[in-house]
Every structure is written in C-alpha cells, then in structure tokens.
Amino acid sequence: MIFGTMFLGGVKKFKDQKIQTKFLLIGIPIAPIEGDSMLVTKVVPGGRQGIPLKLNTQSVIAGYTRVLTLVGAFMLIMLGLNNHVPVMTALGVLLAGLAVxxxxxxxxxxxxxxxMREMVGDLTGFYVMPEWLESAMAYHLFNSLRAAYETGGRLWQDDVRNGVRLDVRCMYVLALLYAVYDPCEGSEQLRAKARELYEGGGKLVAMR
Incomplete structure (x- = not known):
C-alpha cells in the first residue's frame, strides 16, 4: 500500500508534454494537494519539471478513477472467479473495459x-492552451514574448489595432495571454482582432 504523494491523472499529452496533478495517496488517491495542476515537461528523479496550471478537471477525474477502476476490476474478477459468481466476474470485466x-x-x-498548442509552444516552449494557465504564469510568458516582439520598437497592441500583419502568430498568442492575465473588455477586443488577423481577415496594412 502506497502512502505519500504522487503525480497522477496524465491527460492532454502533446509533444511529450502533458497535464498531471499531485495527489495525496493513502493506498488510493485521496485528494489533490496543491490546488493546481502542472504541465509536465520533463520527469526527473524525485519529481517533475514544468509550469503550474489551473486545477484541471479532467486530470483530477483521471487521477481518481483510473486507479479505482483498475483495482475494482481486479477485485471483482478475482472474487467472481474464486466464488463462482458469474455476475461479479462480468461486472469486473465491464469495469476493466472502463479502466482501459x-x-x-x-x-x-x-x-x-x-x-493552438503547437503555436504557443513554438513561441514559448510550453505546449499549452492559454486558458489552462494561471494568471501569474500567463503574465510571465506574456512579458517574455512581448519583449521579443517589441525589440525593434514596435508595439504589439498598436499593430493588432492597425491590422499590421508583421507576425500574426505572435500577436495572436500575445493577445490570448493578455486576455488570461487581464480579463476585461479591452483585452477581449484585442483577442478578437488578433484572431481575425490570424485567420486572414481584417485590413491588410502595408509595411514600410
């Protein structure tokens, strides 16, 4: 029987990165212990490397149910076979199917x-949906990306408003991150305009 903590509930795997949640275990998962999940980028001895995310519902569900359904299926099948109770064995097989x-x-x-994760990951190194991020992490990634975009003196917000297609992927990700850490009418308008530019709409402004 395992006592302690363990990362469980791996979901949304892409480019060798996935979401996991740290659980308290007393034989079975009891509860998430840190109030958030993690985008795991690397497994290291004794833990995980990555960035914190909002607590992910699918990861929590997976953390609880995967272990419980597997253990439950094994117990039902063994009890059914040992006691010659076909109904119990059949329930165990059904539960095993759910576990699969x-x-x-x-x-x-x-x-x-x-x-979306491909685009965000190419620019930040983290293959994540912006809405999964906690506000502080969205702000950190936003500032790093904004600094890179505005190196030449351009302002990303002005370029979005004016329809300048200098780097629409970067502008769109900036707008998405901005809307996460500062949700308001202004950031939503920028996000919508940046999406329009990314999808090929809006006015094309020539660069001089």
Missing part, C-alpha cells in the same frame, strides 16, 4: 487544441 478507456482514451488532446 480511462487510461488510453480519456483526456486526449483534440486536433483543435493541438493546433
């Missing part, structure tokens, strides 16, 4: 998520 789904199919990253 939870381990191999539940919490997969969708194609739409992967497209």
């Amino acid at each position: 789904y939870l381990y191999f199919f539940f919490g997969r990253s969708t194609a739409q998520e992967n497209e």
